[in-house]
Amino acid sequence: MRALDLILGPLAAWTAGAWVWRKVKRAGKRSNGINTAPRYPTTPAPQQSPWAMQKTDRRFDPGTYSYQSRALLTRNEIEFWTRLTRALPQAHVFPQVAMSALIEPRNSRFAEQNFRRIAGQRVDFAIYDQQFNILCVIELDDPTHDEFKDRQRDARLQSAGIRCVRFEARSRPDFKTIRARVYGNQPARTDIHPNHPDQP
CATH class of the missing domain: 1.20.5 (Single alpha-helices involved in coiled-coils or other helix-helix interfaces)
Known part of the structure; x- marks a missing residue:
């Protein structure tokens, strides 16, 4: 022992x-x-191949894409915008405004579906007062417009309390007419054909 x-x-x-x-x-x-050696061996990070790095960098290369700039307004829309700004010196006139910037769906189970209906749509001109409260929306109608879709758009805007004032695309209304239409002294749609469904 x-x-x-x-x-x-x-x-x-x-x-x-x-x-x-x-x-x-x-x-x-x-x-x-001094860092002590790790208790367990670690696996080194895999090295990217030059081709993989080049492929990643190409996502940020402008030459990878094929786009070109486009005009915001047509010549006729530019002329009408000038006419609006001169007729409405106390208002802000914004061209080509997205519908989703003007209205949004109310909270309901159909909100997402209702948003998709207006996504991608634009109005020709949105008119705001000096405090940026919307006065109305102005649309220029030409032969390419679909009357059914136009009436749908008007109804959606009206549901949010926004008037839609329509002019013929080639019309040249005077300043007094523009002011009366925008500020609500006349009906929003006076260029309606006698056989139009909205005509009384």
């Missing part, structure tokens, strides 16, 4: 000393700003 104690005693002391020495050594390296 005494012989066994003589063997196990020094062995236990040596093991405890080695454990303490490793702890002290690691603590010293941390305090000196």
